[in-house]
Amino acid sequence: MSAEDIDWTAQLEVGASAGPAGPQRTRGASRVGSLEVLAALLVLLVVFRGPLSGLVSGARAQTWTTVFVSVLVQAAPFLVFGVVLSAVIAVYVPRSFWAKALPRHPALAVPAASLAGIALPGCECGSVPIAGSLIRRGVTPAAALAFLLAAPAINPIVLTATVIAFPGNPEMAVARGAASLVVAVAMGWLWMRLGRTEWIRLPHRPDLDDLSRARAFWAACRHDIMHAGGFLVLGAAAAATINVLVPDAWLQSLAGNPVVSVLALAVLAVLLSICSEADAFVAASLSQFSLTSRLVFLVVGPMVDLKLISMQTGMFGRAFAWRFAPATFAAAVLVGAAFGAVLL
Template identity: 65%
Template sequence: MTTKTASGCVDGREAEDARGGRSSSSLVLTMLLVVLFMLQGPVRRALSAPVMQSWMTVFVAVVVQALPFLVFGVALSAVIAVFVPSSFFARVLPGRPALAVPVAGMAGAVLPGCECASVPVAGALVRRGVPPAAALAFLLSAPAVNPIVLTATAVAFPGSPRMVLARFVASLLVACAMGWLWQRLGRADWLRPPTRPSLEGHGKGAAFWSSVRHDVMHAGGFLVVGAMAAATLRTVVPAGWLQAAADNPVISLLALAVLAVVLSICSEADAFVAASLSQFSLTARLAFLVVGPMIDLKLFAMQAATFGRTFALRFAPATFILAVAVSALVGAVLL
């Protein structure tokens, strides 16, 4: 007469549960394919509608445009997490957080990426012990003051060289001001420390790829959600509203700021979109260029995923208001 050990029973139940889970998943997938096959006519007609084609175009454009920079950002984040010792940041950044904020803001000029890259890098900085105020200043400045973005702005506005200076000054001012604001008013329980699976006990290579896979899966899903929201809003906003808004200086400033949030264009490409909006003033277009890299739909979703929804719901509106106000001020002085 044979007997089964307790561990054998447990292993058998786990294997049976795993097989049951795979069977259930296969059944759901099969049923979904059958339903899609039966409804292929209505689905094809719905996808061929002009609104859906426009939606798909915007969605794919946002994802394809942002994904390479997201991958670059998580790769750089993994390098920071695995290969850069914590003592490095203690040596580079000033000990006083108030001084670390402008240093981190200026450091954003060396990252050749967009906002999709800056979020995971800022998360890695917080994990490595950088003061949150400094990491947030870097998060906001990096997409707007790096050489690639400033060069693209100069190419897009060949007749307005001061637009490059205005974008640099306004973006850096907002980044530093938000860092100082967080240092003074921010609370520790508002910001959820970014987490990832433990890398201890792994070799450098294995730890690097584990970090990359975690951040790509974590941030990539929210990038898709943000792109879907941007595509939906862009297809339902009437184009005639833009022309009507351009006639009023205050409304035009707010309209382009909101448009930057909705369109969710990466900072490497937004200057060319702003240049095409020639019916608006330079100051209004400056607001478009300052707001977009700091807060848009996909960026809000990624910030919420990295630092928590409580943080994003406070940080994003404050950033938007400050970016609009600083754009108006800098535009009045430099443009």
């Protein structure tokens, strides 16, 4: 049985019923959850901001803090947007809508879902919870994953930012959009061919069927923002650590070799974890590198980076992320380099 033949709703119901038995909480019972813990930590950070600021007085610590906060500030609005849209899909959009909106054949649904990313002005942080919600609502996983990869790279905001960042090279935006679309469709079709059901483990959401729409919407938002947000923090911390540890002189020495420079900027895109709305300006500043290597940077970044891998792990499971991220990285490097050689 392929990954496209699975009733994902049934799988989630089985997973929920197979959980450990225990006393049921009453509806009015109070409890301390992750949201309350986060609120308490924020209050403590405000109260003790004076003593804590002394701990980050060194240059490296300040750089780490700046990058960490920058990644969170860039990503948080789009994560919230994605979570809200995911909750809307889960609560207000009927399951029959997706059967009408996408072609019935999975091979045709993949490019259709990829092109749908044009209409979503967001970054990769928002696309992860949306893709998870699409799978829950019956969309074939191959199409949902193609949307996950395409939406952050081909939407109008990202392409416009690329044109502005490379005023003398408008073909960079064309190459970025075309290469990203090809990678998204190729990865969707690859999942259809090789993907397995057990590689995707969607986290169990609270049962929304017995709640009013307003309460179900809030429950879905609360669950996804805490689940995806925690992994976003881990990814931001990893990106900040890499920014502190990798010397700038290393980049200068790598730019001279065409093959090495492509691989270097591909790896750098993964490590820096820059939001897709801002990465074009970073790529433009790397003027010592060729246009092709900078194109690869722009194709890889919205599809594979540290925070995205962390969020995919939280949303779909480690078995999925360990396979999907390396395959996407390889496809993005090869396709980006090919388009760069032809168009740039």
